Amino acid sequence: MRATVSLMLQSPVALVTLWGREGVMIYNDAYSTFAGDRHPGLLGSEVRQGWREVASFNDHVLNHVLVGNQTLSYKDMELTLNRDGQARQLWLDLDYSPVLDETGEAIGVLAIVVETTERVNAERVKAADRQRLAQLFEQAPSFMAVLRGPEHVFELTNPAYQQLIGHRQVIGQSVKDAMSDAAEQGYVQVLDEVFRTGIAYRAHGEHFAMQATPEGPVSPRVLDFVFQPIKGADQQITGIFVEGFDVTDQTFAEARRKALIDLTDVIRDQRDPDELGFVAAAILGKALGAQRVGYASIDEVRETLHVSRDWTAPGVESLAGVLELRHYGSFIDSLKADEIVSIGDVREDPRTAGSHQALEAKSARSFVNVPIVENQKLVAVLYVNVDEVRRWEDEDLSLIREFAERIRTAEQRIRGEAALIEAKETLELRVEERTAELMAMEAVLRQAQKMEAVGQLTGGLAHDFNNLLTGIAGSLELMQLRLDAGRTQDLPRYIATAQGAASRAAALTHRLLAFSRRQTLDPKPTDIKQLVNSLEELVQRTVGPGIRIETVNAAGLWPSLIDPSQLENAVLNLCINARDAMPDGGTITIETGNRWLDDRTARERQLEPGQYISLCVSDSGAGMTPEVVAKAFDPFFTTKPIGMGTGLGLSMIYGFARQSGGSVGIYSEVGQGTNVCIYLPRHNGEAEDEAFAPEHAEAPRGEEGETVLLIDDEPTIRMLVSEVLEGLGYHVIAVEDGSAGLKVINGTARIDLLVTDVGLPGGLNGRQVADAARLIRPDLKVLFITGYAENAVLSHGHLAPGMHVVTKPFALDIFANRVRDLIGPQQ
Structure with missing residues (x-):
């Protein structure tokens, strides 16, 4: 007994002995630590009283061990005990065995108490973490799989991964055996490289030809994924964790959206219907990953497809030409009924099964045809060909149908615009031709009117001028007769008659010039x-x-x-x-x-x-x-x-x-x-005061040395003007053209006034001579005399200072006064 007690007291394990039927407690230091604030009051007390909260449990122990001479053992027994002033939930390993006297009678119970609370709590946390991870693994939106060993054997897959691979039974199988499609596309070699090097492999937007079942149709998928190596405690690679997302829908949706945007741009910019069909086919073919796309007309009666041009992927032949549709199946009947023909595998569809070899020879293992029907008549088709089995999604069919409708609408618009342009050009041509005819007729009419006007003009002028010339010539003739006869008393009357006729002729000339706007x-x-x-x-x-x-x-x-x-x-x-x-x-x-x-x-x-x-x-x-x-x-x-x-x-x-x-x-x-x-x-300036010179004022005489340069190609005018000016005391230099006048101007002779006709022979007009003279003699005064209005030559009346104009015919006394005014006042 003493030995038992000694061992109990020295043991690091909490030990307690319950003596007698009352279960008096004797325990070691380790148990006192477990008892907490109940020690030392617990020592020597009955167990029922010491641990009231588990009294019934202890009664059960005493009955079975002390009375029944049995042993009891509990692993992670959960008890709620009051310790250190509060109730605590504890987990304990409890072992109970009887203590026998020399006669073999049970006199007490030895209890070994090992608290496992900390371990149980830790295990529960781990279990919760494992459960949470398992839930995350199961519920994750990304697909996940765990591959073990160099053979890449499937250990775990989550539902997302199972959905991706078509719910195949792959657990316990290698990737090579379970997924031949992945092996054929080289992914086993990629896994081998990750396992060997420990370097993760990441892929973004990777296209993957996935089979929903081992024998099912291939479905193109687009994946973002990573192959992450799994390392053990010794840092050795033990497997590969696969995680990723199926971005097929987003990628194809974006491709479809971009295709429609590109189609809109093409429709807006394209004016050739054949080129429109080709470019649109290229956009659709690339968006769908097809081998051939074309927009072609159909002869419904002959059941022939007429292809001018289609889009093909590299290495795929065009269908350009005429094709007998019945050679490739009976789907022409569906097209005539305005039904979309969507065939995933030409070998399986009853409409093409008998002609699948001809279709496959044209890279059309799978295809979609969208009919264009107008007025209940099949007129065209948009076709999409793929060289492998394919499941056509609703989104694919919707996109193809949208392309077909928009291409047809744009084609009709382009052809309609072309017809309008042609009609407009034809109309414009007809209008131009009719306008030319009318202009020719108008020109003939104008010529006739002009000739009639010229006839009236010449007739009227001939009549009026003949009358006026008769008066002038007759008066001069009578003056000559009277002078020869020495009779001068009638001369003033004849002179007045001649002057009156001349004045009326001048007035008529001015009217003609005003009418022609050339006065x-x-x-x-x-x-x-x-x-x-x-x-x-x-x-x-x-x-x-x-x-x-x-x-x-x-x-x-x-x-x-x-x-x-x-x-x-x-x-x-x-x-x-x-x-x-x-x-x-x-x-x-x-x-x-x-x-x-x-x-x-x-x-x-x-x-x-x-x-x-x-x-x-x-x-x-x-x-x-x-x-x-x-x-x-x-x-x-x-x-x-x-x-x-x-x-x-x-x-x-x-x-x-x-x-x-x-x-x-x-x-x-x-x-x-x-x-x-x-x-x-309106003139933006002040009006000039009108000064009226007397009509018959005596012309003033020139001063000694004052010189006038006269340029006029008419000898009579040169003679008359020279005699008038010389009679008034001026020195006159008279020449007949501009070149001769410039020679005088370039000389040393004094010139007080340049009098020049506007229209001169020899290439220089009067205005040009005057401008050249002003360069040599800047202060030279100029008087233009003209019989009709070279108004443009005279800058439409806007003459430089010091330049003036007199219109022929003019009264000589008025002309002489003008000369005196321009040369300057007499000293």
Whole structure:
């Protein structure tokens, strides 16, 4: 007994002896540690009292061990004990055996107590971790597999991996034996390399031809995955962990989306329907991983496919040409019924099984045909061929159908646009031809009208000039006869007659030039209000006492840059026309005003928008019909009797207004009178004061040495001008062309004034001579004399300072006064 007690006290294991039927507790130091704050009060106490919370358990032990002389053993027995002031859940290994006396009678119970709480908790944590990992493994969205050993034997696979491989039974089999498709694509060699080197293999967007079952159709898959080596405790490679994602749907969806975007771009940019079909086929073929795609027409009656061009993968032949569809099966009947033909394996489908060899020879082990039916007639088909068994997904069929519909729509649009363009070009050609015909007819008409106008002009001019020349020639002849007879008393009368005829001839010439817009204008900033007021008395005398003249001038009337004498003539002509329209008397109103012409109003008057001065002459006379108004400005048109008008009045006014940058408008109603308005552009400046020189002032004489250089190709004019100037005391140098004039200018002779005709022979006109002279003699004064308006040569009246113009014919005294004014005042 003593030996037993001694061993118990020295043991590192918690030992307690329950003595007698009361189970009095005697224990060692290790048990005192287990007892916690119950020690030492627990020592010598009955076990029922010491551990009240497990009293029934201890009663059970005493009954079986002490009374029944049995042993009891518990592994990881879970008990809740009050220790250190709180209830604790403990796990214990308990071994109970009887303590016998010399007679073999049980007198106590020896209990060995080993607390396993820490180990049980650790094992439970590990088990929970294992369970959690197992759940993650089972529930992971990625596919996972564990391969063991160099043979890559499947140890574990999760449901995602099983779904990927078609739920094949692979556990316990090597990859080579269980997955021949992976072996054929070289993945066993990749696994061997990972196992040998310990370097992981990663793949992104890897295409994998997967069979759902060992004999099932091949389904293209796209995978992201990693082969990760598994190392044991000794860092040796024991297996490979496979994990990855099936990104087939996302990849193909993106490919389909991109294909539709590319198709949209092609449809927008392409104008050739055949090229459109080819490019669209290429986009679809690459998106589906097909071997051939084409868009072709079908002859439904002959059951033939007409292929002009299709897209093929490298090494695959084109179907270009004509194919008898019945040679490849009976699917033509499905196409005629407007049904999509989708065949995963031509060997298995009853429509193609009998012709599968012909189809496979064309790389069409699997194919899709989408019919194009219009007006219940099969007209075209979009076909997609693949050289292996394939399961066509709904997304694939939807994409092919979308391509077929959009290609057909775009093709019809392109052909329709081409037809419209052709029709437009044809119409434009016809319009051009008709326009050319009309222009040719118009040219003939214009020529006829022009010849008629020329006939009227030449006839009228011949008549008027013959009359005027008769008066001039007759007067000169009579003067000669009277001089020969020594009778001079009648000479002034004949001279007056000749001068009057010459003046009327000059006036007629000016009218012709105004009508042709080639008269020489001498524009000046003019106050039109002052001009109209100065004309009022003259107009009244001209129209006679039976006509009342009224003037209405706007306040603040703008000035205009015009030739005032020509405007005076225009006003007089309009007033005379108004007088003739009122044989029984009436009122003529002359009205001026400022006008702003907007785009529409200016366009109606053939002017640029802006500021203008209007000068209107209206009468209360008979008025004109619209037909007469339409022709009022036509040359030679007149409503007056023969001999009463030339028909140049209104056309002259129109020509003057257009030449001055303005226009003329006319409004008239029968019985209501006529209103004619001249529109002249505003001049942004001050008007010049009009100075009127006396008509018959005596011409001043030249001072000694003052020299005039005269250039004119007409000998008569050179003679007359020279005699007039020399008679007034000027020295005159007269030459006949510009070259001779320049020689004089380049010389040393004194020249106070250059008088030159504008139109000169020899290649140099008067303006060019004057400009060249100004380079040599910058202060030289210039007077142009011209018989008609080389207006462009004279810069449309915009002459440099010191340059002036006189129009032929001119009065010699007026010419002499002009010369004196230009040379300068006498000292």
